[in-house]
Amino acid sequence: MKKPSIVAIQRLDVVAGLTAAAVVLPKAMAYATVAGLPVSVGLYTAFVPMIVYALLGTSRVLSVSSTTTLAILTGTQLGFAVPDGDPDKLITATATLTALTGALLIGASVLRLGFVANFISSPVLTGFKAGIGLVIVLDQVPKLLGVHIAKEGFLRDILSVAHHLPNTSLLTLTIAIAAILALLAMERLWPHSPAPLVAVSAGIGLSWFVGLDSAGVAIVGFIPQSLPSITLPTLSLVQQLLPGALGIALMSFTESIAAGRAFAAPAEPLIKADRELLATGAANLAGALFGAMPAGGGTSQTAVVRAVGGQTQKASLVTACAAAATMLLLAPLLSLLPQAVLAAIVIVYSIGLIKPAEFVSIRKVRRMEFRWALAAFLGVLAFGTLQGIVVAIVLSLVGLASQSANPNVYVIGRKRGTDVIRPLSPEHPDDETFEGLLILRPEGRLFFANAQRVADQIQALVVEHKPRVVALDMSRVFDIEYSALQMIMEGERRITEQGMTCWIVALNPSVLEYIRASGFADRLGPERLFSSVRGAIQHYTTSFNQN
Template sequence: MAPSQGADQSLSLHTDPRLDLVAGLTAAAVVLPKAMAYATVAGLPVSVGLYTAFVPMIVYAFLGTSRVLSVSSTTTLAILTATELGLVVPDGDAGRLITATATLTALTGLLLMAASVLRFGFVANFISSPVLTGFKAGIGLVIVLDQVPKLFGLHIAKEGFFRDVLSLVHHLPEASVLTAVIGASALVLLLVMEQIWPHSPAPLAIVGGGIAISWLAGLGAAGVSTVGFIPQALPSLTFPDVDMVVQLLPGAIGIALMSFTETIAAGRAFAAPAEPPIRANRELLADGAANLAGAFFGAMPAGGGTSQTAVVRAVGGRTQKASLVTAAVSAATMLILAPLLGLLPQAVLAAIVIVYSIGLIQPGEFRSILKVRRMEFLWALAAFFGVLLFGTLQGIVVAIALSLVALSRQAANPRIHVIGRKPGGDVLRPVSSEHPDDETFDGLLIVRPEGRLFFANAQQIADRIGGFVAEAKPSILLLDLSGVFDIEYSALQMMMESDQRLAKQGVGLWLAGLNPDVLAYVRASGFADRLGRDRMFATAGAGIRHYQDNAQPLTERTAKT
């Protein structure tokens, strides 16, 4: 512990504040345009994006455990927020939207803080990686489709992903040529700049260029949709509405889960070895407090962003002072630059959203999953199509359900190996065609189950081991439990019943390799007394030697697979 603390203190003492200043300014150039764009994804004024890059960022800077994590809006949270607000305020009333946003953000914050109190930090690993890959890819496609009409100056009614695709194709002849040229130009320039100069202030350059062209060419008067009026002031107090809590709570749960998942993933991804570890439960508190405070100042749900955090780290940021600089730039933007931002074409914002949402779609990850495990690839596809078919919030439910199914399937189907011995030694390993010369023993069957033995898999394990016994017809079944880290009452009862059933068949049951916890459970059940010392061994090797010394004469044979 002492060396780690010393390293952390040394890091703090030798940090050049100019590095954090540069990092904060550079991050602001990336964060603020994206934050405004994400606000439009959520169906909110762009000023809400600025508010989200202000208060939540400050609060996290004082409470978070990551030195460089940048907290504001993200693509995933924006589309989830849009879905939830669309359900609660279907008519798009501006006043009710702001109130609903405050309520949703406050609920998200309270849920995260409650999870911290309950020590629910372990949920950071709750959704499996393949399922999350599929979910994010689906989200990415939904966001891209949501923004494409803005590139062409179109407005289509949202009826679901596949219907929206057909509607977009149907309305393309009505597109504004001027808007399409502006949007396509911004899109191509941003893609090229990101390719040449990753994590650069490219979004700021595109926004500046869009504002300049809009002002010089009078794009608003020419029919090009622009951002419009932005209040030239810091955010005012906004209060949640208790009457909306019941409607918004289910969505807030999903948003809180995704906010924390993204925050902890980004925090861990950019943690340097010499820095303090990311503490999941403290992150829940920091993320929750950031959202709760932001709710009263007009912010939408926030979380740790990977791209902006990458910028902070890439340009030398070392502490959360960089985030405080970014928040200060956000405040200055609200106070000084708001009128200019109102001239920004919506098509330019749409281009920014599309470019940074495409990154959610990772075909390479799908291919990697398929190479390793076909079943998990199918889970990723199911999560992907779950978002497209059922919607984003329902997609979270699909993702969680798939993760639970995956976990249950793995737990209910533990590996069970028939064990042999490597010739000329004491190495025990599963019998396989790769080791055809491994020894087995006439009359002795060694079986090694792995994992946790509990009610969901006890019967299946008993049936599979019963099949091995029926095939080998041993006089002794030696269960090597060295790979079992826990045994539940149901499984222990099944084992005791199997002992009685095997005894009637003339087969003795021996146990070996019990860890202290499993051994304690076996003793507490009285099963250890029934077995006695002659049928319980510290290792499977000790059981083999006992069999050789005391059981029927042994003849070795080559294992056949």
């Protein structure tokens, strides 16, 4: 297959960058309103961070700006830091929060903590994002209705919205519903289309010709017609904003690495986690100095770049140039945009965070992980978005600990008429076992947290089968910690005292090294150590005249 020329690649990148701009810029402005910030902050976030990531990132197509999740987390933290909503204080707090996020990401890169992105399991992340999506939708409902409520938490906000329903502005609601229906229709008929740009353009046109502002419909209002100016963080807010910045940094990196890996072509270089930490950190740190809110890689906008043929980060540079042109040339027009249209954009592109089908799929496979997903979902609604991150991480770690602490111990048999060794199961009722020989296979890393459970399972199976020889197949044990090794040695002693013989089979090299160092190998002797299960079966059948 002929590769595209350099000129063709550049042309594809220009088209991809402009198409992405039509999607990214309206959404960036909308996400800024989610955070309680001026829409201009959204444009700043689609400008500087995108340029910096394009120069440093390892993904060829990842588009970095604001995202739905980061916007709501930012808004929550800014609400704590600037409860009175003072515009000047908000800008300073935003710069401080974004700078902290960038510094934490860069620090994590220096410490090579890229693996931390894997600490939130997929089911828990599904629940967390569904909770975030529901919170965002409720947050935008007052703008659809043309009313204002004091935010006091998810459940109280529902009651407050219900209380304000009689004050609904029918014109505002009509505009919002029309925008939502138009966006949904365009996304359904034309996936990855510049639907947000169409909605924004229609809203501005309607506002221009009808005079929506004078009719009582809230509009965006003044937007400075200039590039962002230098904004300095303040040390006085560091202590207050640091916990929130930790959560935002984690979500920024988690979303970025997931999007980068999802849209990486097979022939492209691998996404390097630690380098991504550096790139997203630098993007946020630079963005902070120019008034941007926390940024990360967006899945939907990256999908647009890939779908229209983007090949390199030149596409992001084109999108950034489009953001600059918008700030310099189109600010007066954007000031006419109805807030209800921005709210419609936020809702349409936040609903995708709520995926009931994933909950159903998780429940079909593993009910315990479904419960974790549900707990993460409810944690966001009950405790708030930032606390929801803590709930998500704790649940993921509890899940990891639970899986590690509960390894399986299988009884092993042989497929009749073959040399295939496998665990006994109802699916293979004809598999053969050998009278007097019990082959047990523990799986996973054996360490202090699961040693007793493994010992109890082995003892229960020994009592049940009453074998002459117990053969421990260690082929699936890739590591053994000191406490677990002591458990194996103690188990062997008890088996011997009960008049049975214990064999150790198929040790991995590192585990064999530990067993030799402990002196256990010498105690067993070569006659009770076997390199494979097949060898142990052959020795048993020969020694005890088994067929």
